[in-house]
Amino acid sequence: MGFSDTLLKHIRRNVTVKVSLLLIPPLLFLxxxxxxxxxxxxxxxxxxxxIQREIVFKPSLIHYLRVLSWTGAMKIFLRSLYFAGVTVILCLLIGYPVAYYISFKMKKYKDLFIILFIIPFWVSFLLRTYAMMSILDERSFLNVLLTSLKLIDSPIRIMYTDTAVILVMVYDYLVMMVLPLYANLEKLDKTLLEAAYTLGASPVKTFLKITLPLSMPGIMAGFLLVFIPAVGEFVIPELVGGPNNYMVGNLIYEFFMGARHWWIGSALSMLFIVFILSLVITYVRKMGERGLAF
Amino acid sequence: MSDVFSVELENIVKRFGNVVAVDHVNLKIRENEFFSLLGPSGCGKTTTLRIIAGLEEPDEGVVRIYGEDVTDVPTHKRNIGMVFQHLALFPHMNVFENIAFGLKMRKVQKEEIKKRVKEILEIVKLEGLEYRRVNQLSGGQQQRVALARALVIEPEVLLLDEPLGALDLKIRQHMMVELKNIQRKVKTTFIYVTHDQTEAMTMSDRIAIMKDGKIQQVGTPLEIYYRPSNTFVASFIGEAVNLIEGEVVENGLVDTSLGTIHCAGSLTKGRVAVMVRPEMVEIGDKLYNVDNLFRGTVQSIIFKGSYIEYRVDVEGNTFVIHKHGSAELGRLHHLGDIVEIGWKKNSSIIIPI
Known part of the structure; x- marks a missing residue:
């Protein structure tokens, strides 16, 4: 009785317990x-x-071994990394100057520009992808215009190539890079830059030594927000890529929905998740060591 | 005192929209001088400092550093150091890296950097903290890092923008003395912006008082305290002041609503204000040896530690009187007492209105 009394007292006093009660619904959902x-x-x-959907307690690595010894799957796996890597780098190269410009150079219309930037992303992802297709297509408005103006001899073929997949992915994910970068640059104390100038650092040096290192948390957040969905992307290669632009997502989709081989599909998924998780964890750790994590 | 000017401002004007932040400012700051820009907030002192640093561009006027026109020279090419109000220490660098930053930008050799950082750490008394992160330091220590970082590059001028504002009183008082000592040791011009007159009075060789973008007076702390050039300076400087308006009738004689007041000689004519500092006014039951004598009623008595502040009403005018000395504490006047107050003529200064 004494024990339960003190326990109750403890719970009543301990506010964090109440807070953790709030965590129960989301945890249950997850x-x-x-x-x-x-x-x-x-x-x-x-x-x-x-095959009868019954659980059998005889674990085996057979599906993993099949996936790992299948060079075609490994090729697709590497291609996914390559597509996502190029996408994330292009998003950074395009997104950083945008975020930098809005945050540092604009005075009045910051919010307006950020909203203008976000508005296209209120439209369904699928719709945006279809919109891009109408530009990339051989008989697209853009190609017709360019050929009729004699700027190009024959229509440019972008659809169903690597370029198309990467272009659409960059377009679809750019906002995920810009927003965290913008949020990060906004809270960067601008007097730090002035301090660097007074110490003899040119604007370029100041960017490299102060702004860039201090925006690493934003870059990291943007990297993760773009890279993770991009590497698992399967709609975009399906719509604008050709048969040679398959990504892991498509492969997994094929095994689950096409070939109905859930075992290989699952092994592929697990390998993929473990790989991405370890990549992300190493990345975050490395950054954390340098004191630059979130 | 040196006749070489480290910083000269010529007719500097800076506008922000419709507001004139700096209004035709002219200043000549001497080499190795501790010079303060003092004024209420929004008076343009920080903008003036930022113009010297090159962080703001003046709309009109010329900035010279050691005679060289630097008006169009960008900040990073001016040989200045600056300590910011909120210090602006680089959070991703440790103490050593913060201090070495300016030297690295100047491409100083590694060994030389180590040597100079060590030297400056000794001057600001931060030996042994080289590898601390800046957020692990106390406010006073961060202050010293900011100072060391600005000083280690041996700037021609050190600009300080209310650097002690964030510190608590005790550390601030300590840092004031320390700053002055450091300035003597490193022999550099310090230009110090503050709204705190104690800081300015304690450290400065000369002070410029600013208001509404204009310089009101430039002078030594003594000059500014005892010979203010206008009533704004008179009431801004010092804890309190007694000002009585009147008309000059003769050299040293001013006609006021309280009668004729005997003052120190002055060339000013017409309508003036007579200033008497509270500590120059005597108070007692019977006063002798004073040139100006009035009778009044004690309105309030405040014990302030080393002195007592009386407020005495004389025909509707309130006089503030500071009475120092422990001997006096035994003979306190009481509220409502009729007392005599008075002062010598040299204690009342004529100020033009």
Missing amino acids: AIWFYAPFFIVGLYSFDMIN
Whole structure:
């Protein structure tokens, strides 16, 4: 009785307990709709669910071995990394100057420009991709215009190439790079730059030594927000890519929806998740060591 | 005192929209001088400092550093150092890296950098903290890092923008003495912006008082305190002041609503204000040896530690009187007492209105 009394007292006093009670609904939601399916995918990958959809306690690595020894899958895997890598770099190269310009050089219409930037992203992702297709197509408005103006001899063919996939991915994910960068640059104390100038640093040096290192958390956030969805992308290569532009997402989709081989699909998914997770964790750790994490 | 000017401002004007932040400012600051720009907030003192640094561009006028016109020279090519109000220490660098930054930008050799950082750390008394992160330092220590970072590049002029504002009183008082000592040691011109007259009075060789973008007076702390050039300076400087308006009738004689007041000689004619500092006014039951004598009623008595502040009403005019000395504390006047107050004629100064 004495014990339960003190326990109750402790709970009543301890506010963090109340706060953690608030965490129960979201955790429950995640448990049912995220962790449980994920666990089932795990079971499939270790061959612990048979064709009759029954659980069998005989784990095996057979599906993993098949995926790992299949060079075609590895090629697609590397291609996904390459597409996502190029996408994230292009997003950074385009997004950084945009965020920098809005945050540092604009005085009055900052919010307006950020909203103008966000508005296209209120439109469905699919719709935007279709819109891009109408520009990239051989018989697109752009190609017709350029050929009729005799600026080009024959229409440029972009559709169904690597370029098309990357272009559309950059377009679709750019906002995910700009927003965290902008938020980060906005809270950067501008007197730090003035301090650097008074110490003899030119504007270029100041950017390299002060602004860039201090915007690393923004770059990191943008990197993760673009890279992770980009590497698992399967709609864009499906719509604007050709048969040679398959990404891991398409492969997994094929195994689940096309070939109906959930076991290989699951093994692929697991390998993919583990790989991306370890990549992200190493990246965050490296940055954290330099004191630049979020 | 040196006749070489480290910084000269000629007719500097700076506007922000419709507001004239700096209004035709002329200043000649001497080499190795501790010079303060003092004024209420919004008086244009910080803008003036930023113009010297090159962080603001003046709309009109010329800035010279050691005779050279630097008006169009960008900040990073001016040989200045600056300590910012909120210090602006680089958060991603440790103490050593912060201080070495300016030297690295000047492409100084590694060994030389180490040597000079070590030297400056000794001057600002931060030995052994080289590898601390700046956010692990106390406010006073961060202050010293900011100072060391600006001084290590041996600037021709050091600009300080209210650097002690964020510190608490005790550390601030300590840093004032320290700053003055450091200035003597490094022999550099310090230009110090502050709204705190104690800071300006404690450290400065000369002070410029600013208001509404205009320089009101430039002078030594003594001159500014005892010979203010207008009533704004008179009431801005010092804890309190007694000002009585009147008309000059004869050299040293001013006709006021309280009668004729005997003052120190002055060339000013017409309508003037007579200024008497509170500590120059005597108070007692019976006063002798004073040139101006009035009778009044004690309105308030405040014990301030080393002195007592009386407010005495004389025909509707309130006089503030500071009475120093422990001997006096035994003979306190009381509220409502009729007392005599008075002062010698040299203590009342004629100020033009």
